Amino acid sequence: MWLTNxxxxxxxxMSISGIFLVLFLTFHMSMNLVAIISADAYNxxxxxxxxNWYAVAGTAVLVAGVLVHFVMAAVLxxxxxxxxxxxxxxxxxxxxxxxxxxxxxxxxxxxxxLCFHLIHFWAKMMLPELxxxxxxxxxxxxxxxQSGLECKEVEATQNGAALIRFTFSQWWVCLIxxxxxxxxxxxxxxxxxxxxxxxxxxxxxxxxxxxxxxxxFATIICLGFAxxxxxxxxxxx
Amino acid sequence: MxxxxxxxxxxxxxxxxKEPGKFETYELKNISTESSFLEMLxxxxxxxxxxxxxxxxxDHDCREGICGMCSLYINGQPHGKDAAVxxxxxxxxxxxxxxxxxxEPWRSAGFPIIRDLMVDRTAFDKIMQAGxxxxxxxxxxxxxxxxxxxxxxxxEAMDAASCIGCGACVAACKNGSAMLFVxxxxxxxxxxxxxxxxxxKRVKAMIAKMDELGFGNCTNTGACEAECPKSVSISNIARxxxxxxxxxxxx
Ligand code: HEM
Ligand code: SF4
Ligand code: FES
Numbered sequence: 001m002w003l004t005n006x007x008x009x010x011x012x013x014m015s016i017s018g019i020f021l022v023l024f025l026t027f028h029m030s031m032n033l034v035a036i037i038s039a040d041a042y043n044x045x046x047x048x049x050x051x052n053w054y055a056v057a058g059t060a061v062l063v064a065g066v067l068v069h070f071v072m073a074a075v076l077x078x079x080x081x082x083x084x085x086x087x088x089x090x091x092x093x094x095x096x097x098x099x100x101x102x103x104x105x106x107x108x109x110x111x112x113x114l115c116f117h118l119i120h121f122w123a124k125m126m127l128p129e130l131x132x133x134x135x136x137x138x139x140x141x142x143x144x145x146q147s148g149l150e151c152k153e154v155e156a157t158q159n160g161a162a163l164i165r166f167t168f169s170q171w172w173v174c175l176i177x178x179x180x181x182x183x184x185x186x187x188x189x190x191x192x193x194x195x196x197x198x199x200x201x202x203x204x205x206x207x208x209x210x211x212x213x214x215x216x217f218a219t220i221i222c223l224g225f226a227x228x229x230x231x232x233x234x235x236x237x
Numbered sequence: 238m239x240x241x242x243x244x245x246x247x248x249x250x251x252x253x254x255k256e257p258g259k260f261e262t263y264e265l266k267n268i269s270t271e272s273s274f275l276e277m278l279x280x281x282x283x284x285x286x287x288x289x290x291x292x293x294x295x296d297h298d299c300r301e302g303i304c305g306m307c308s309l310y311i312n313g314q315p316h317g318k319d320a321a322v323x324x325x326x327x328x329x330x331x332x333x334x335x336x337x338x339x340x341e342p343w344r345s346a347g348f349p350i351i352r353d354l355m356v357d358r359t360a361f362d363k364i365m366q367a368g369x370x371x372x373x374x375x376x377x378x379x380x381x382x383x384x385x386x387x388x389x390x391x392x393e394a395m396d397a398a399s400c401i402g403c404g405a406c407v408a409a410c411k412n413g414s415a416m417l418f419v420x421x422x423x424x425x426x427x428x429x430x431x432x433x434x435x436x437x438k439r440v441k442a443m444i445a446k447m448d449e450l451g452f453g454n455c456t457n458t459g460a461c462e463a464e465c466p467k468s469v470s471i472s473n474i475a476r477x478x479x480x481x482x483x484x485x486x487x488x
Contacts, residue, residue, distance in 0.1 A: 082453075
C-alpha cells in the first residue's frame with residue numbers, strides 16, 4: 001500500500017492525521033471558552049456530548065487518529081535515524097526552525113501529558129458512564145461537591161465546569177497544563193504549515209503566508225486553552 | 238606576511254568502504270587567506286606526500302561551483318558556513334588564526350564512503366535513470382515563440398534546473414532525505430510542456446527509487462534549502478508532493 005510503503009505516502013498519513021487533530025483541537029478549544037462565559041452553558045455542552053453514541057464514536061475516531069499519527073511518527077523517526085547510520089562528529093550548524101527538529105520529542109510530551117489530562121476529565125466524565133461504575137460516579141460527585149461551584153443542578157459526570165474549577169485549583173497542575181500547551185504550540189507552529197506543504201498546498205508566494213497562518217493559528221489555539229487554565233485557577237482565589 | 242593563518246585540521250580518514258575510520262589531526266602553518274578551501278587541502282596533501290604518508294582523498298573537479306563534486310562537511314555544515322556556495326568556492330579568509338576545522342564526509346545510508354572524504358553518489362544517478370529525462374527527441378532549440386511558456390514558469394524551471402547534484406541537501410538533512418534533489422529534478426521537467434507528458438510516470442518512478450536507496454522521509458525542516466549551493470527552493474518539494482499525490486490518486 002503506497003500510503004505506508006512510499007515516503008510521500010507516509011507523509012500524507014502524518015499530514016492528514018495531523019490536520020484532523022488540529023481540527024479537533026480547534027473545536028475543543030472553542031468549546032472550552034464557553035466555560036469562561038457561563039458554567040451552566042458549559043455544562044449544557046458537556047451534557048449534550050456526555051456518553052451519547054455520537055460522542056463515543058467521536059472519541060473512538062479521535063483515538064484512532066492519535067494512534068495513526070503516533071505510530072506513523074515513530075516509524076518515520078526510526079527510518080530517518082537509519083538513513084544516517086554514522087552520525088556527524090560536529091552537530092549540525094544549519095539554521096532551521098527548532099520545532100522542526102524536535103517534532104517527535106514534542107509529540108511525546110504532548111501524548112504524555114494527554115494521559116494526565118484524560119485522568120482529570122475523561123476518566124471522571126465519560127468513562128464512569130460508559131462502564132456504569134457507581135463508585136466512580138460517586139467519586140466524581142465528591143469532587144464536584146468539593147469544587148464549591150454554584151451552578152444549575154446537573155449530573156455530576158456532566159458538571160465539566162466544576163471539574164475545571166477543581167482541577168485547576170492546584171497551581172502545579174496548572175503549570176503542567178501550561179507546559180503542555182507550550183509543547184503543543186511548538187509542535188503546531190511547524191506542524192500546520194508542514195502539513196499543508198506535505199499535501200502540496202504551497203509555493204514560493206505562499207511559503208511565508210502559510211508559515212504566518214501556522215504561527216497565528218497555533219497561538220490562537222494555545223492561548224484559548226491557556227485562558228481556561230488561568231480562569232480555572234483564578235475562580236478558586 | 239600578515240595574510241596567513243595557522244590552523245588545525247581534524248579530518249576523517251578511512252581506507253575503504255568496509256574499513257573502520259577515525260579522525261586524524263593535522264597542523265597547517267602559514268595558510269594564505271587568499272587561498273580556497275580546496276587549495277588549503279592541496280597544501281596538506283603535498284605535505285603528507287613529502288612525509289611519505291597517504292594524501293587525503295576528497296572529491297573535486299571543476300573548482301568553480303558548477304560540477305557539484307566537492308562534498309565536504311565542514312564544521313557542522315555541508316560546504317562550510319557560507320550560504321549558497323560549494324566547498325571549492327569557500328575561502329580561507331572565512332577562517333581565523335588558530336581555528337580547528339573538522340572535515341567529514343557526507344553521512345548518509347544512500348552515500349557509502351569510498352575512501353576518506355569521498356562518497357559514492359551514484360544513488361543520484363540511479364534516481365535520474367529511473368525517470369529524470371524526457372524519452373522522446375524534442376529536437377533542436379525551438380524558436381523562442383513556438384511554444385509559449387510564461388516567464389515566471391520558465392524562471393522556476395530554470396531555478397530548479399540549477400541543481401548540480403552535489404548531495405549537500407542529503408548531507409544537511411537530519412533525516413538524510415533526498416527530497417530537494419528529487420524535487421528539483423522532477424520540477425525542471427514537470428513545469429515545461431516537453432516534460433508534462435511523462436510527468437506522472439516520472440514522479441512515481443523517481444520517488445520509488447529514492448525510497449529504495451535508503452534516503453529518509455522529509456519532515457520539512459528546510460536544512461536542505463539553507464545549505465544548497467544553488468539555493469534551490471523547498472517550494473519544489475511541495476510541487477513534488479503535489480505531482481506524486483495527484484499521480485497516485487489518478488491510479
Ligand atoms: C494534539 C495532538 C497533535 C496534533 C494536533 C499534531 C499535529 C501535527 C501536524 C499538523 C503535523 C504536520 C504533518 C506534516 O508534516 O505533514 C505533525 C507532525 C508530526 N507529529 Fe504531530 N500532532 C499531535 C500529536 C503528536 C504526537 C502524540 C506525536 C508522537 C510522538 C506526534 C509526532 C509528530 C511528528 C514526529 C511529526 C513530524 C512528522 C513530519 O513532519 O513528517 N504528534 N503533527
Ligand atoms: S538540490 Fe541543491 S544541495 Fe541538493 S543536490 Fe541539488 S544543488 Fe546540491
Ligand atoms: S569542484 Fe566543482 S563544484 Fe566544487
